[in-house]
Amino acid sequence: MPPLSRPPRETRALFRNAGAALPTRHAALLERCVERRLRGPAQVLSGHHNTNHVLRLGLLPAVLVGAVPFARLKYRVPRETVEVVPRIWPREWDVLRVVCRFLPEVPRCLAVLGDNHSLHVYRGGTVLSDRGPHGRIGEGLMRQFAAFFARTAGIPAGELPPLPEDWPADGDSDGFLRRLVRFTEERVHRPHRPRFGTLFDAVGIPEDAMARFLRGLHPLTPRPFALLHTDVHRANVVVRRNRIAVIDWELALFGDPLHDLATHLVRMGYDKEEQARMTALWAEAMTRAGRAELTAALHDDLGAYLAFEYAQSVYPDVLRAALALPPHATADDFHAAAHRIGHALSRAREPLRLVDVPPEPHLIDALRHWHDAQNNPATPR
Template structure:
């Protein structure tokens, strides 16, 4: 069967890097996931998602979609369609999450931290990666990848970054932080846990989109999750407390300090990367006025979050909307 030919008659759900088609194959509902050919990944992709899903499918207790088929030429994946409610649709930011969400998310992170990396076939994708425990090296590597992406984007979006009045020592500020981090073992991480990547199926949370998974300091995964989730204050306190209590002691030295450092890095990444994405969406033909105002509001938030560290210039959503509309 020509899978890609079949998708031509299906309207996809488009992400930043993939097209997702819902289809019926062999009597079951599936998702056909096809990379967008011309997309420019703005985050490191280390482990092929099919390889990560295959590993987790063969382990007990990981609520993830089942992988049915993957192909490298042409590139596509066929995986289980998860019947349920997307967390972002029914519990958006500002709404209290279902009571099982935090315990099950903590359980996922705890299970990932318990997986043995020695001899794991996924380690072959990390030959030139910082060694487990080299938290300083990992932090510096992630900042270096962010800087490379920034330099690529700056050629086309220099006007945007100039408008933000970013400091001259943009990345040196982060490099000064690296030496203050505490060494801890690395783990397999999801890398992108947020409301749009979680489905409530009956009483179970199923975790989607493993394309940014990597071997990392576990607090990196936690920081990305906290930043993108925007928990209510009491929910964040509950999540951090439950996670701290569930992790082995080898992960806990420097927990609070290092988590704060990773959050700062994530705020910086979000401003540099998401601002470009928002501007692209803003100027895409057919973008509604409602969505344009939402994008301007999101950018206002990103500027405020990054300003505590960078001292960049901030603008109101209304001013951003006016600038981008010119």
């Protein structure tokens, strides 16, 4: 009798591709097993886009998906959230099917249940943010991040899922960034203005913020496009035995690699010295990998992507800070929300051409007025 720690060879072959489709009867069995596990105690990891339940499956359901019986798995349930980037591939497992062939450390998607719930391999280790949300990470990890970006850029474009028909052409870096700006205005700012417009105005975000950003944007140098993760920050990095694995690929894009570098530099919380060092390591890794063309006009154009990251983040930061306020918010709740908004406005001051950033008492007062109006519709706005 074969050892129970490995599924039969034919089952492993059937499900070795991420997100493999299960026969109907097997999918129903797996869903029942997962539902039973969710009723019991389980570790829950929540992010902006998904709620992740860490669970273990018994022998039969584990064999069905090609997993080790009773090993930890991750069950991902999408959350309603603020869109901040275009989702050109709505199904994360379509991207993972390709990524995991080239980046074997990335946890695979084992099965898709229902419309958009999915079961993944659980990557053990320490989430980098658990070591500390701020502070230096060291040269060794920075070199690993640089290598990760070079490896990701090397994934063949022809292997990726189809792109939207109106997506910018390969190498149109200027069109790519302008597409991101247009998305921010049309899908993040405008749809939320009916509910949050008074708050946007009160905290000092100009109604023409994205137009202001575009007025200061210089034409970008064309660079070949590549697969981008777009959200490489501490909470999306698992470290095990001093090796990193980048998880959560639901926001992946195909575009200018400088955008991936810029979001990483900002969201990791690097100081100026670390940003410069990470940029140099990124360029070295790309050149060593034979992709020096991706570094064209690096120091001229990286600033534009950094400025965009600071400019666009004012919207999700204000939205999330406001939505995080409980119905009976305390002074501490308002202080924390105002601090978050003030930080976002300070970073966006130059790209949005803001005259000044309101002081924290003003931000708290703006949040209180908005919060009162939301929780007591009779309150004058």
